[in-house]
Amino acid sequence: LPAQVKLRERVFATLRRSFELSGFEPIDTPAFERLETLTGKYGEEGDKLIFKILRRGEQGKSGEVDLALRYDLTVPMARFYARNRQELSSPFKRYQIGPVWRADRPGRGRFREFYQCDVDIIGSDSELAEVEILATLAHAYKAAGLPGCVFQVNSRRVLDALLEVYGVPAEHRGGTTVALDKLDKIGVDGVMDELSERGLPAEARSRIRADLEASEVQSVVRERVAALEHGQAGLANLDDICALAGPLMPAGTTIAFSPFLARGLDYYTGMVFEVFHKDLPIAIGSGGRYDNLIENLAGVSAPACGGSVGVERVIMLLEAEERRAPAASCDVMVTVWNRDGRADALQVTSMLREHGLRAEVFLGTGKLAKQLKRAGKQAIPCVVMRGPDEVAAGRATVKFLAGGEQATVDLDQLATVIKDRLSAG
């Protein structure tokens, strides 16, 4: 519905402006990819959720498919980068906002189309890239109307070293990471149950439980990781990023070290983060460094890091606010006195638009009372009336519906009078 679409467009426009202010460039990719480009990239479960498109014409008669709707913006981005990298600036700072499609709840008659919003720096291994991603996203959330976010950060290098210290065997690292990542949702006991089910040796499990229950988790973890040289290096890199990013955060936004944060996706290689807002128990953004992904997806080696704004969740948070104060579709309605007054009403409307007011003319003619009633029904705050007397005098009558006050002013003052009154609220 219109109010929702307006809010969405406003959020998208704000994010775009914010990213471009930070020197990120927009890319766009088609809604389709060849089916073979997508198959196998999202695991077995993911493959089932891909919308597949029938071949056209004769070839489609046997039910053959060749195309698929994009499932995320990451695979298309990797393909785009691999194909166009000669023409792109290096490092390439890109953003993309667009719909993706997943057949998430088959049979409910609701086909899943939702927007993703990704920001990435491709071709830089500098820690400044991570800093730029964190700072850019923090300012984007604020600009969109959500100040006060918390960025929880960790590093895959730190987490890997920690698992090594715990004595988690190499073949259990992936599963343990996945289980630890659920700490927020399922608590310490839940994580321990899952680790037990996954067959993690008892000794490693008891070490993990002790740390999960420690009162000073962060310092305990820091100490353990520092025992290994590569753990120390990972920690120094993460501390460096946080020290540089901290002063760039807008007021109210904070960065917090979250030593068990893993991010489910196994393609991250360095810093990882999730963004939280007090009004929602789930993350509204995430990201990290993924130095091998582009090569795995598109065969071109490029270090990279990036982040996603969970734009549907951001919109959800903002919609809750909007419901408390819905916006009118228009600032002012110009009434039509009678058939002979049509041209004048149209010209007054046009003049108001030139002054930046969202103006509409009553379509058709009708009793003035009927016209006023329609403006009221649509919550249009202000109505302009111009009968023969006003036309002769070069004036117009303006009525503000909320307070009911009415004034007759010179036509060339009309836009100013309306703007002043509306901005006064």
Add this chain to the structure above:
Amino acid sequence: LPAQVKLRERVFATLRRSFELSGFEPIDTPAFERLETLTGKYGEEGDKLIFKILRRGEQGKSGEVDLALRYDLTVPMARFYARNRQELSSPFKRYQIGPVWRADRPGRGRFREFYQCDVDIIGSDSELAEVEILATLAHAYKAAGLPGCVFQVNSRRVLDALLEVYGVPAEHRGGTTVALDKLDKIGVDGVMDELSERGLPAEARSRIRADLEASEVQSVVRERVAALEHGQAGLANLDDICALAGPLMPAGTTIAFSPFLARGLDYYTGMVFEVFHKDLPIAIGSGGRYDNLIENLAGVSAPACGGSVGVERVIMLLEAEERRAPAASCDVMVTVWNRDGRADALQVTSMLREHGLRAEVFLGTGKLAKQLKRAGKQAIPCVVMRGPDEVAAGRATVKFLAGGEQATVDLDQLATVIKDRLSAG
């Protein structure tokens, strides 16, 4: 590529603002529709061009399809209106900008995704609705960067009366309309050949040829149509619309009566129009009144009129201009003096962004010459440098690459100095 995407987004944003200024509200509909909603709506040829989506899971194994990608924005709009009309304002002024999909050139490896942009007023039979559509589109073209458009207008009621006067039998009206609509493309002889192929009686054909070749076509046609009462009424309606819309057109935009303009689509019932720009031989927009379409498509009776901006063609015209003067991705690059200078460089970058400058920081460190070279390569007009001396003095050095001039200024003057210089060009 980024420059193209930026231009597209700018055009979309300008059109949105323009439509909302005129009180039109945005709607959005899913990329999918149920296949049966689309089948049969676009003729046999159209049906072949619809992208069909395989059922998910087990049901898809036999090649069964149930969904389809939208083919235009009209059918989704009719469905949207029929479903939500109780919640919408009446008349409902809506616009929609979004992609549609057609399998237009199978086998070329190029899958057709393109944007449509529609503006409609649903639920009004007032001639002011047509006037509003014409005026709103004219201002939208101008805002997008294309002043000086020509709106060629006609009326289906006028054209129908004309065919009646020519003695075109009822069963030939549709075919004759289609042939006449091609006058611009295939000329008088082409139209006459097609009418002959379609089996139009010789007498009607010779009358049509005489008028097509007349020197004062418009007045000849007006006279003929005026001989019939409903022709006269149609003409009066069209004249009324033009007289009201004329004074609302932005400078340089004109409205011209084009008596053989038909618009291929047979759903128009009243005024029809096409928009032309001198740099392109094909229309960049079109529309008209279609009082029966919503009922035919969605079973709910509602008079309506509207127009489409040929947004891909508009973008094509603007791209030609853009190629002459490509835009830089960024206003200013902040260099990094050395590893200890990273935090400072980031904070200067952040400060410049807060002043509305698109700023980026050099990612990593490196010789100053290398950093400057990269700025030059990306056509970034301005570079900021801050060594230990400048930091100690609270100053910064700024270099403008085009002219090569350089200045050291107080840090709190930096953004102003850059803005002034860049806006001076």
